[in-house]
Amino acid sequence: MKIGVLCLQGAVREHVASLEQCGVDVVCVKKKQQLADVDGLIIPGGESTTIGKLIERFDLAETLKKYIRQGKPVYGTCAGLIMLAKHVEGSKQFILGGMDITVARNAFGRQRESFEEDLLLPFLGEEPFRAVFIRAPLIKACGAAVEVLANCRDEIVAARQGNILVSSFHPELTDDVRFHDYFVAMAKQYKRDHAKE
Ligand code: GLN
Secondary structure (H helix, E strand, O other), X not given: OEEEEEOOOOOHHHHHHHHHHOOOEEEEEOOHHHHHHOOEEEEOOOOHHHHHHHHXXXXXXXXXXXXXXXXXXXXXXXXXXHHHEEEEOOOOOOOOOOEEEEEEOOOOOHHHOEXXXXXXXXXXXXXXXXXXXXXXXXXXXXXXXXXXXXXXXXXXXEEEEOOEEEEOOOHHHOOOOHHHHHHHHHHHHHHHHOOOO
């Protein structure tokens, strides 16, 4: 089982460490050829405009879009969530799209630029999940195919559509790898379903 982490900018090392704790092989993806070899991909947090520019500069856009279109497992945290959205409110920045959501960037407001909150996420078990928000985006609207996975202060902060998973918070900044485990399970399921096709 090999999971890639898009290694252009942002919280890359932390995702690598969380994935290693989940017992999978991790590949730092910088070249499009590497995408052929991974069973899932994480797009980390950072600055979505910068990540977008680097995706274009490294000529990764088409290959990444195709990877997402094919239904391969992709998980975007924070800026990664923005990259996977269909619409970003008030912005013309480059995004990959794929998920039927409209997002607002930096949407918790100035006083709340960074904060942590315990979320009850029944799909991960009874223990609350410590969610770390850093200049986090919010999901303002989502299409019928989107399953809301988490709310915080009446806002949508995690969701899934098919094999696309997003969270506006950063599980990689905690020791709790349940979110990563959930993504790895998605990737394992995808691999089983597509074995020897
Ligand atoms: N505010 C950043 C953006 O809009 C995202 C912040 C993050 O990834 N922690 O791209």
